[in-house]
Amino acid sequence: MKNQLDDNRPIFLQIKEQLEDSIINENIQAGERVPSTNEFASYYQINPATAAKGINELVNEDILVKRRGVGMFVTENAKSILISKRKKTFYENFMLPLKEEASKLNISTEELLEMVNREGNRDEN
Template sequence: MKNTLDDNKPIFLQIKEQIEDSIIDGNLNAGDRAPSTNEFAKFYKINPATAGKGINELVAEEILYKRRGVGMFVTENAKEILIKKRKKSFYESYMLPLKMEAGKLRMSTDELIEMVKREDNE
């Protein structure tokens, strides 16, 4: 868990993203138990319902599943689902604006690809 929360984003989203990042990074794998709402609440000194909201969204997205009396666990396909979702978001947030700007500058696809391949020190 991160040490602090960001005031600029809803807490439940930050908790959701922390779990997602842990799955993508391999810190939580299929079948692993995810931190509970009470663990998040105690660690961040927040209402358990706030943490629960983020966790429940992950259940709705089939990233986590509940085992009654035991906790929340990572689904078999969680990592693949998250990577697919993040790639779509990456494309929409970064690639589409990049392509639009490249079009304004009359850059060819080849020029754009060369810029992506270029080393930082050039």
């Protein structure tokens, strides 16, 4: 868990995103228990209801499953669900604006791909 939360963003979203990142990065595996709302509340000194809101959103998205009396656990499909969701968000937030700007500048698809590949090659050196 991160040591601090950002005061400029809703806390429940930050908790949700921390868990998502941990699942995507495989710091938390499918079938593993995640910290409870009380553990998050104690660690960050926040209201347990705030932590519960972020965790419950992940339950609603089939990322986590409640096991009564035991805790919250990562579902088998959690990572693939999260990656699909993030790819869609990436496309909407980055690719569509990129394509729109490229169109304004009369940059062809081929030129755009060349630019992307050129940057990729620079990273390899």
